[in-house]
Amino acid sequence: MNLAPTVTPEGAELTDRATRHFRVEGFDAGDWMPLSLPSTTQAEAELRLNRLRARFPSIPMRIVAETTVHTVIRNSSGQTPPTEGDQVT
Numbered sequence: 001m002n003l004a005p006t007v008t009p010e011g012a013e014l015t016d017r018a019t020r021h022f023r024v025e026g027f028d029a030g031d032w033m034p035l036s037l038p039s040t041t042q043a044e045a046e047l048r049l050n051r052l053r054a055r056f057p058s059i060p061m062r063i064v065a066e067t068t069v070h071t072v073i074r075n076s077s078g079q080t081p082p083t084e085g086d087q088v089t
Helices: 042-055
Strands: 013-028 031-034 061-071
Touching: 013 042, 042 061
Parallel strands: none
Antiparallel strands: 013 031, 013 061
C-alpha cells in the first residue's frame, strides 16, 4: 500500500474539490447585488427567485452559479500530509 501523497503539478485545478452554489441577485443602484443566501441546487434558487419576484416585481433579478475551484499554487518539497493518529498543531 502506497501512503505517499500524490504531487499535483503547480497550476493544476483540483476539479474533484470544486463546489457550486446558486444565488439570486437583483439589480440596484447600478450593480447586481445578492438577494439570497446560496442554494445547493438550481431548483432551490428558482423557487427563491419566484418568491422574491412576487414580493419585488419591479427589481430585475437573475440566478447566478458560484463555482469555487481549488488550484495548486506551490508544492512544498519534503513534506507529507499527516497520517491517521498524528497530532496536528
